[in-house]
Amino acid sequence: MNVNQHTPMASPYGQPQPGYSQPGYAPLDGGYPAPYAPYNGPASAYQPGAPPQGPARGPPASGPPPVSAPQPYNQYSHSQGDMQNGPPTMTQAPPRPAASQPYNPGAMNLSGPHPSYPQHYGPPSTIQQVTNQMTGMQIASGPPTPAGPGYAPPHSSQPPVSTAYSAAPPPSYTQAIPPVSSAPTQPPPPSGPATSQQYYGGPPPSSQQPFNSSLPPTSQQQFTSSAPPPPSSQQTFPPTSYSGPVPPPSQAPAPPVSQSQQSFPPTQPPFSSAPPPVSQPAFLSGPPPPVQGSFPPRAPPPSSHQYPGPMPPQQQPPLSQPSPYHSGPPPPRAQMPPTSMPQSNHLPPGPQGPPGPPGPLQQPPPQPGMQGGYPPQQNGAFGQVRGPQPGYAGPYPGQPNYGAPAPAPAPAPPAQKRLDPDAIPSPQASDMPAVQKSRHRIDPDAIPSPIQVIEDDKAKSTEPFTTGVRGQAPPLVTTNFQVKDQGNASPRFIRCTAYNMPCTADMAKQSQVPLAAVIKPLATLPPDETPPYVVDHGEGGPIRCNRCKAYMCPYMQFIEGGRRFQCGFCSCVTEVPPHYFQHLDHTGKRVDCYDRPELSLGSYEFLATVDYCKNNKLPQPPAFVFLIDVSYNAVKSGMVSIVCQELKTLLDYLPRENPEMDSVVRVGFVTYNKVLHFYNVKSSLAQPQMLVVSDVSDMFVPLLDGFLVNVNESRLVIESLLDQIPEMFADTRETETVFGPVIQAGLEALKAADCAGKLFVFHTSLPIAEAPGKLKNREDKKLIGTDKEKSLFQPQVGFYNNLAKECVAQGCCVDLFLFPNQYVDVATLGVVPVSTGGSVYKYTYFQAQSDQERFLNDLRRDIQKPVGFDAVMRVRTSTGIRATDFYGSFFMSNTTDVELAGLDCDKAITVEFKHDDKLSEETGALMQCAMLYTSCSGQRRLRIHNMAVNCCSQLADLYRNCETDTIINFFSKYAFRGILNNPTKAVRDTLVNQCAQILACYRKNCASPSSAGQLILPECMKLLPVYLNCVLKSDVLLPGADVSLDDRAYLRQLISCMDVAETHVFFYPRLLPLMKLESGSLPVAVRDSEERLSKGGVYLLETGLHLFLWVGASAQQELLLNIFGTQSFSQIDPSMTSLPVLDNPFSQRLREIIDSFRAQRSRYMKLMVVKQEDRAELIFRHFLVEDKSASGGASYVDFLCHMHKEIRQLLS
Amino acid sequence: MATYQEFIQQNEDRDGVRFSWNLWPSSRLEATRLVAPVSCLFTPLKERPDLPPVQYEPVLCSRANCKAVLNPLCQVDFRAKIWACNFCFQRNPFPPSYAGISEVNQPAELMPQFSTIEYIVQRGPPTPLIFLYVVDTCLEEEDLQALKESLQMSLSLLPPNALVGLITFGRMVQVHELSCEGIAKSYVFRGTKDLSSKQIQEMLGLTKPAAPGQQGRPVAPQDAAASCRFLQPVHRVDMNLTDLLGELQRDPWPVPQGKRPLRSTGVALSVAVGLLEGTFPNTGARVMLFIGGPPTQGPGMVVGDELKTPIRSWHDIQKDNARHLKKATKYYEALANRSAVNGHSIDIYACALDQTGLLEMKCLSNLTGGHIVMGDSFNTSLFKQTFQRVFSKDYNGDFRMAFGGVLEVKTSRELKVCGAIGPCVSLHSKGSSVSENEMGIGGTSQWKVCSLNPSTTLGIYFEVVNQHNAPVPQGGRGAIQFVTQYQHSNTQRRIRVTTIARNWADAQSQIQHIESSFDQEAAAVLMARLGVFRAESEEGPDVLRWLDRQLIRLFMFHLRRSPFLQVFNNSPDESSYYRHHFVRQDLTQSLIMIQPILYSYSFYGPPEPVLLDSSSILPDRILLMDTFFQLVIYHGETIAQWRKAGYQEMAEYENFKQLLQAPLDDAQEILQTRFPMPRYIDTEHGGSQARFLLSKVNPSQTHNNLYAWGQETGAPILTDDVSLQVFMDHLKKLAVSSSA
DSSP states (O other): OEETTTBTTHHHHHTHHHHHIIIIIHHHOSSTHHHHHHHHHHHHHHHHHHHHHOTTTHHHHHSHHHHHTHHHHHHHHHHEHHHHHHHHHHHHTTTSOTTHHHHHHHHHHTTTTTTHHHHHHIIIIIHHHHHHHOSSOBOOOSTHHHHHHHHHHHHHHHHHHHHHHOSSHHHHHHHHHHHHHHHHHSSTTTTGGGHHHHHTTTHHHHHHHHHHHHTTTTTHHHHHHHSSHHHHHHHHTTTSOSTTTSHHHHHSBHHHHHHHHHSHHHHHHHHHHSHHHHHHHHHHHOSSHHHHHHHHHHSSSHHHHHTTTTHHHHHHHHHHTHHHHOSSSSSSOOSHHHHHHHHHHHTTHHHHTTTTTHHHHHSTTTSOSTTSSHHHHHHHHHHHHOSSOHHHHTHHHHHHHHHTTSOSTTTHHHHHHHHEEEOSHHHHHHHHHHHHHHTTSOOGGGSOOHHHHHHHHHHHOOSOEETTSTTOOOOOTTSOOOEEOSSSOOTTTEEESBSEEESSHHHHHHHOOOOEEEEOTTOOOOTTSOOOEEEOOOTTOSOBOTTTOOBOOTTOEEEGGGTEEEOTTTOOEEEOOGGGOOOBOTTSOBTTGGGOHHHHOSEEEEEOOGGGSGGGSOOOOOEEEEEEEOSHHHHHTTHHHHHHHHHHHHGGGOOOSSTTSOOOOEEEEEEESSSEEEEEOOTTOSSOEEEEEOOGGGOOOSOSTTTSBOTTTTHHHHHHHHHHHHHHTTTOOOOOOOOHHHHHHHHHHHHHHTOOEEEEEEEOSOOOSSSTTOOOOOOOGGGTTSGGGGGGTSOSSTHHHHHHHHHHHHTEEEEEEEOOSSOOOHHHHTHHHHHTTOOEEEOTTOOHHHHHHHHHHHHHHHHHSOEEEEEEEEEEEOTTEEEEEEESSOBOSSSSOEEEEEEETTOOEEEEEEESSOOOTTTOEEEEEEEEEEOTTSOEEEEEEEEEEEEESSHHHHHHTBOHHHHHHHHHHHHHHHTTTSOHHHHHHHHHHHHHHHHHHHHHHTSOOOOTTEEOOOGGGTTHHHHHHHHHHSTTTSOOTTOOHHHHHHHHHHHTTOOHHHHHHHHSOEEEEOSSOBTTBOOOOBOSOGGGOOTTOEEEEEOSSEEEEEEOTTOOHHHHHHHHSOSOGGGOOTTOSSOOOOSSHHHHHHHHHHHHHHHHSSSOOEEEEEETTSTTHHHHHTTOTTSOOTTSOOOHHHHHHHHHHHHHHHHO | OOOHHHHHHHHHHHHOEEESBSEEESSHHHHHHTSSOSEEEEOTTOOOTTOOOBSSOOOBOSSTTTOOBOOTTSEEETTTTEEEOTTTOOEEEOOGGGTTOBTTBOOGGGSGGGSEEEEEEOOSOOOOOEEEEEEEOOSOHHHHHHHHHHHHHHHHHSOTTOEEEEEEESSEEEEEOOSOSSSEEEEEEETTOOOOHHHHHHHTTOOOOOOTTOTTSOOOHHHHHHHOSSSEEHHHHHHHHHHHHHHOOOOOSOOOTTBOOOOOHHHHHHHHHHHHHHHOTTSOEEEEEEESSOOOSSTTOOSOSBTTSOOOOHHHHHTTOOTTHHHHHHHHHHHHHHHHHTTEEEEEEEEOSSOOSHHHHHHHHHHHTOOEEEESOTTSHHHHHHHHHHTOBOTTSOBSOEEEEEEEEEEOTTEEEEEEESSOEEOOOOOTTBOSSOOSEESOSEEEEEEEOTTOOEEEEEEEOOOTTSOOOTTOEEEEEEEEEEEOTTSOEEEEEEEEEEEEEOTTTOHHHHHHTBOHHHHHHHHHHHHHHHHHHSOHHHHHHHHHHSOOOHHHHHHHHSTTTOOTTSOHHHHHHHHHHHTTSOHHHHHHHHSOEEEEEETTEEEEEOOSBGGGOOTTOEEEEEOSSEEEEEEOHHHHHHHHHTGGGSGGGHHHHHHHHHHHHHHHHHHHHOSSOOEEEEEETTOGGGHHHHTTSBOSSBSSOGGGTTOSSOOOBOOOSOOHHHHHHHHHHHHHSTTO
């Protein structure tokens, strides 16, 4: 597929730039516009470069480029990192054949700009490229190509500039050069298989990708604009000689490379790229001269020595550059600044252009002869950029900058981002080289980059988000922002897939965009936001619409002087009760509007009256029952003693509403193996009493008084009990367990006490003992991939479904902690937790020593977190749409009421809406989520969340106001439920189809006409393919050979109640380079691809469930010393689960970061240290989701190609 | 020759046997004409302080289907060292150990005075006694406290090596583990679920996976003991158990208004039986059930938990309105039978003001030889002392209780055994001496009596099968041998053998003799037992009619009015209770039950027994009535006034004080020995409790026979019952009419 970019190149640049800023970008990126504008400037300058490509282009841009180019670059780099990214993409384009290069830029356009750009670029170049390269898509950013030419010049010019900028730069250059050479050398070794690729794909992709990727998303257009120059330069390069191009390569290197990635090999290249990272590490430490010293040794071959040397210098230069550019930014590690830094770095590479020669030298080795010319360019570029790999070099250089500010590896990505905003030129330079590589593949850097999007969003979200504006999409989940409730629920409570709903069912059907909301009713708010107010409407209960029973909310229109109100949902008019009457002001608003939360806020709570209670009786405070498996395995693994020990302290932290008061939650204890042991811990007893119930076939609670007790009153007895439990069962030989009766026991206990509550079940093994709910081992991997696969996700017996129903009726929520050593049939055991709003935690092969921390933290959090019980949730909507489907952990006995035995602050429910009539643009679409629940203090309440979105009659509006993360949340839940009833493959196909339809619909209806070969993505959904690919590759839908059925079932259940932030990081893990750490800000993440990893770096990867610390094989000693307290890579103990506490700022900061990550997630992430080329790396690689997965999942590039193909099919 | 009176007394003293006839009619025909069957009351473990047990095993007849024990009636050839069985005439050589016998050196069992002899058998390991307390916790606080104290006290009465267990129940059933330190453990069973013995044992963790190599070998009691945490030697768990009992709480489940507490007696018993079954089969054990109300849930439920539904009365039963009766009875019978098979007995101590379901549960004790004690509250001396008396000891310091008794009856050819009535179950041992004609529990010559005490008495009924045309030779004697094997309370296994013989008499020629050999008292009790036995299984009126057609004597008048046959004015539980005791007490006690004893105390002489008649109720008398179940002291009108006036406090009326004291002392004497403790009532003329007396006496004066009014000869009884006089008149008429 061709990503439109190419053609656009020429004309676009000139035009696009303006267009970008004006058309899509401005709207898209609030803040960007400004930066873009500047870019445009540069772009135009670049464009000059473009001219080389195409006459038409050339003229417009060319003029400006020469002159402005050099300066602009620098400036740009300073100003906008993102912009720089753009350029790289541009460069990508160049990599392709001269002709194709231009296209690449087009690719950039994909997202926002598409319409205009694509047109220009796309048609001509893209097609060619596409055809040439691979059927695959060439997502390469259009800009690069055009940029090529432009860039080249700039680069050349840049060098001087950079030098000029700072003293540092010069040194960097020299150094940089060597690095270039080193880069090539490195690439070869790692990517042995894809040597050729290495040159092209490998190096380029890595370096380019980062840039491109960052570019494409947000500022693609801009980039494209900027990009054009590089391509042009590239073009020139190819034809002429590398030397010539060389400089450009530095500019464009990375980007073009990405194109090359299109082809599968590119993925491999990443590996090659990996090596570069190695050099990067050098950077990290390297920034300073000493580093260099270290490099040599690390660097594979002698050549590498040189590289390393250069590498560091590069970094240095950047550093210095940054300072010059942004004096402010560099010092602070603010993401923005860093980005700029990289850019600056890139720039330096440009200057390094001269290094080009070395590049060529390198080229020979890596590249057979294919692209002899190109490689050199790249190399040159690389050299400048990265020490290790030519292509990467470009981007990496940026990293080096990071190095200074942040870890080296990361630099690349950040660089991209930064590039865009800061300075197009430099990036371009780096991109340029990539261009060459792009020939066969799409440049990974040219395709939309999640990192870029995330960073862009962060950049523009500086103001608190106010919810009052209907139809406004909130900042992304990855962005920190403050919310001001002005009548709609905070995005922390509700996120929608679309903030402009189609007015009609036809439109909705046509677009295929799912209409859904992810609701997290009890979400915890940051301390600076006010929790929902509690409103008491007195004995009569909350005031509601007579007809649809919607609760009083800001959408109710008061009429007749305030004596009546009209329901915003159903339009029914209802009398205002006398005690609630209030006069209206001249605008028709009640004068007390702002005194009443229910009239002015999006979220608030009502006190419920007895009418809202079960059996018309006010509820009792809830109770917690702890049910502990004491079979042989449980005792032996240490679980029993850990739980008992921990509970002693944990019981002081039961949830409470008033922190001053003791919790009113009562507790009870049960242990079990084949039989159950209840404990009487009544405060009057001297010793606890154990009551054994062996009649598991007909469970009952053997005692009433003394089972559920107040912790403070019975403290001594409880402590005595918890002390004795581990002793009592220390010698147990019982290996069989029951499970169904355990839950029944807890349920019966709550029934007997007539209260709601939560069961904490600590369980180890498949329940094979004779009892209701007995299971057999049905793990059969042969079924995977067959039509019977779905049965593996279905519960083995119907027993648990019925049990779940009973639990829900009683308000009995079940949290299950599993400690399996083998198959336990999570699919079946999880039924009750999932249906009751509980959680399943799984600690496979639990060992006290290594897993205790994770388990205990999970347990602590699980016990302490705010939770509501015995809840019923209903979503009411305006006439015209209807909530039709619900996804999450709950039970539904009818089609409208979501029943939750328990609901905690981490659980989200995804609600799908369908049209049943027309909506009007005037009124928009309203939804009100009302959840009736019992608080942890035993109070019955109604929590109301209101949400109003716009309605549109134009598809373009729909596509402009979507949220991809939420769509992915919906898709994943939809798919994960789908596999219960359909073959997994069918589910995957459905997803792909729907995604293709969404994008095709956009292309057909919203994008301006362009070549069919162009891939045009809506700005808001440009990440849809990459994220969707992650969903498709997940263990649930595409299991690897080593993924157990339990794991799949576990994940499936887990995801069903995740909110958007969790699914986002789960599907697209956060990968942070750790070469440089600053306090107060995080390093900018890099894309999840192996080629983004530098062998010399250390990275932190977080998925919300896992936390990896990846250590490159040639990570700097100083880095290792800082982190591990050892200088030797080989002395790092891969089994450690926590980092040593070292007294140095780096170690402190790193641990701070890790802690903060853990604090963000609902589950504790155990730290795994992964050493490069260690066996454990396989696991780690699994999370590099942009790469091809071991289980056969497509790489991002491949998938994008595939998606493009699908779209084209749909369009034709 | 001694009189029959003396002969009978002597026989009773020596052998614990009283026959209805002491000369037996020699043919079936004659025997049936006598109406009262040849039968006897047999007290297997009659206390014989003068009878030291012998330390060897009995010598048995070698004939497989005879196995009679060598006895004084056997013919012995001292030279050939051969003895002839007097039942089957088999000639048996003496065992080698008897080589030294001769006319002058005879073993004890050959001496006539040892017609009853006891052997100690050294077979198998001694098994400790087992006491399993099954305690209802649905009691009033006060009751529970009293019960707990009684139970704690009982621990001190048990021999140290006895095993004890504790099951408590209310809504749930808890089996307490006694061997644990720290946390008190118990196994809990739902009170509503009927569980099989196997399930119970599994749930209690008593079934061990068959160890390799041990398969097929039954688990020895020792193994079971080691593995059974629920039954532990008293000396080891004394403290634990005392604490446990001390901490015992009332059933915590709330009892809503208008409801009865949920009491799972059925399941509790089932668990108790299952527990013992699994751990100590065929070992002497007592399950002691303490209940404070009727079972209200689960199997064996007697009444629902709705208070508005009263517990069944005789009226309900007759109208077939007792919903749970049949089911519950069946359930408890099944339990009783299981328990009996394993030799475990079940006591019921029921203390409540209302009925507790004894009617349904009576078989538990009746079939296993257990006690039934009925009282108003556990906090009464009636219960406390009765319970204490369960553990009373004999002159050797051993418990007056024995376990796992098997009574076998062997008869000479002319006799066959029809059945037995008493606290026993049939062992279904069909032999040549078993009659087809069943009376009581028949069809067998062996019965199991799970628990025995020295007063346990069975009625055993025989049939003369000798045909009229095959007369027994002159001087022939019929013989009966009772062989009782049992586990003594000191854990020894013992065998007591009683061999008796009676002369045959030709009814035609020796009718006078036969007549004079009639033991009226024994016959009365025996007939009464038959009557009670029938009453248990048949409709009341039918039984009375049957009885009326049978032997009619004075006793029968009272019997007809007794609670054993009359259910009027008695709850089903009371009837069951009375009958239970009636069929197990010895002759003397039985007679008291049939015709209460009335003593009169006055200034006119020493205390004298008086007629149980309303005419005996005089103002200046103090009456002491012993009905076995009640002990009533009744002060006549005048005496009562004097007492009220306080004359007894005055020195000059010392004699009055003594008069008042005399019946008290006598009552005390009775109380000392009676088991169960009778209800002790001290009342006076016009007192509400006087009804106990008035209901018993012969209503010779009622409001109907006006002529008696105004006379100072007694107190009129307000009743429509016929008086003895009327009864007798009627009787005489019937006796002579041929239509009877």
